[in-house]
Amino acid sequence: MPKNKKPQGGRPARNFDPSYAKAGSKKPGSRSAGHRGYRPEETDSPAKTRWSRDERVAAGRAPHRGEREGREPHDDRAPRAGGERGGRSYDRNDRAPRSFDRNDRSDRAPRSSDRDDRGPRREYGDRPARPHYREDRPARSFDRDDRAPRRFDRDERPARSNDRDDRAPRRDRDDRPARSYDRSDRPARSFDRDDRAPRREYGDRPARSNDRSDRPARSYDRSDRPARSYDRSDRPARSFDRNDRNDRSDRPARSFDRDDRAPRRDRDDRPARSFDRNDRPARSFDRNDRPARSFDRDDRAPRRDFERPGFRDSERRPSSFYPAKNTEAHFTPADDVVLERLEADAIQADAVDGVSFADLGLGGNVVRVLKELGAESPFPIQAATIPVVLEGRDVLGRGKTGSGKTIAFGAPTVERLMTLWAESGKSGGKRQMGRKPRALILAPTRELALQIDRTVQPIAQSVGLFTTQIYGGVPQGRQVGALQRGVDIVIGTPGRMEDLIEQRRLDLSEVVITVIDEADHMCDLGFLEPVQRIIRHTAEGGQKLLFSATLDQGVATLVDEFLVEPAVHEVAGEDQASSTIDHRVFVIENRDKRDIVAELANRDGKTLVFSRTRAFAEDLTNHLEDYGIRAVALHGDLNQSRRTRNLQQLTSGRVNVLVATDVAARGIHVDDIDLVIQADAPDEYKTYLHRSGRTGRAGKQGRVVTLIPRNRQRRMNELLDRAEIDIDFVDVRLGDDLLGELEGGLAAVAAEVTEVEAETVEVEATEVEVVEVDADNAESDEVLAS
């Protein structure tokens, strides 16, 4: 049956058919209380009317409602709880039936995920009914007996007993100790992180101060460090045995005990190390005289100018693209190893001058399309990875946010498919029906998959290859249709990909190039296993490309299982925190958060606001609109068409403010976002870097403001340490000139950048350093989890 058609005749699909819930329908959505999509026959408030500000205040949604002490008011909790809201009955029994399923918002009048389409019930009504809407809920404490009669047609649900009495065990709520939704009487729950037991451990660490200024002399002066050799051969024997990976015994005095971590901060007691370029054993950038590269570059005709023997730095012109950096002070990570066993090739940012895409080995058609896409000449990460991908090698690519990674893997993937095709003698043919995909690109979010396709599709088309998007949230019909017609490159997200594989509509057995974008994130819990399963469906021995701005140890699992002698490439001295992004941290009163966000967003220019939860993203969006600021939301509670539309509204400039969860943290490119506001601070430094990376793209200026409550300063400090960002916090209050405060930070940028770069270099310089950063991270995650 055609996927997009409503079933003919009968009524089997009523609950699954969105059209039943559409506007204008006399009996919209579900007609039963507590059911998704439920709409009462006629309500006292007109369906499409937004709450006035007063109403919001009454409901506790407007600013300045009192926050309880010790509670970190993630405002997203309020709508569910409701017990503390003024002007509202606290007696649960006189409330209309209310769902506490956070996903079921059907009965919430004022909350809508749809900015333009205010009828919340309609909003959720077009989702297919959840079959287990009741069974999977934990016991609830409110009395159902006063509920309005349930109105759905019971006849349609045969197997279900309508006799409430026989459901006693689940229904009888009186035997539970009074559960209250009034937050004030919850005993042991505190949102004050400082009084959580495990966190206390931080308190007895010795020399850790949040005052950055009183840190024990941390020197960024490269010259004052005693000579450290980068000659690998003189490092204390380090095991590269994979099985030995976790054996850190060969590392010098490393402790994971936080209590004695202090020594690590003191960099003076490190074994002789120098960042003085001049005292390093002669390092050559001439690839031809590198000793131990596992692949032989010498037998390639030198395609790149900078590969030519004898090519010197002085022959390079300064990059016109990357903002002027002090290359003199720049450390060049020679043997920077990001991942164990892997040697990272660092390409100089200015090494690409005079190099063209054609020089890198791309064909005429591809080069022409790249030009049309606005890519005239390669960015460093592209220059670094394209030739290697074309060689057929596995590649790990790390380039900062906005540095052009999509083309870095997209263009050579297309070119390589053509090469392979030619080699197999099949080239030049027309599109063959049912042709199986030969390349696969995986991304963590639908928006990113879409965006990648927008770049790759034209490149592929230029040489007669076809792409299709395989992601969820939309009917699969089109996708399956495309697969049946024959597709060369599939681009999508893991869920739908697996779904179609299971349905045997997607056959990856001929996929010889697999790209994992945001690879480190794709190795996170919840993503890793699906990704592994999908890759296992691809052709054995196929080429694998892993890319991310924050590529780190996290991808080891994938690397171990799927990659063979991967080449690791990155851009030298590059750091997300450097150069074009001005970072600010405002210490605020939590109750002022939404107002402060509003004041910061109340400006010209595109602003992206990050929230930790979907609910708070909604809340903030509402709040901004109350301020008269046009804003839309982007998060997983919205259906896909709305997600796409809302993002499009920011891209097109119809709205200037997008409030998003971390769905928008990675990869999403919107031109000219010049301010990122983190309404909730991220938990991971990598998240910080990716969120920040939505601004300051392609060398443009950008600003990032992170709002934190007083009690988060220490955590934030630690996070910024890992992100290699050194900035001071600013106490701000609601009345302050916040935008002025924002400007105030600009002067400090230059100095910061220098420092940040120095530190970056340090981390990139040795494995031990990188591992430390990661371990540090993992460690604190552990602590936080406990």
Added chain:
DNA sequence: AAAAAAG
């Protein structure tokens, strides 16, 4: 907590 599947 969020993300990723539901003809």
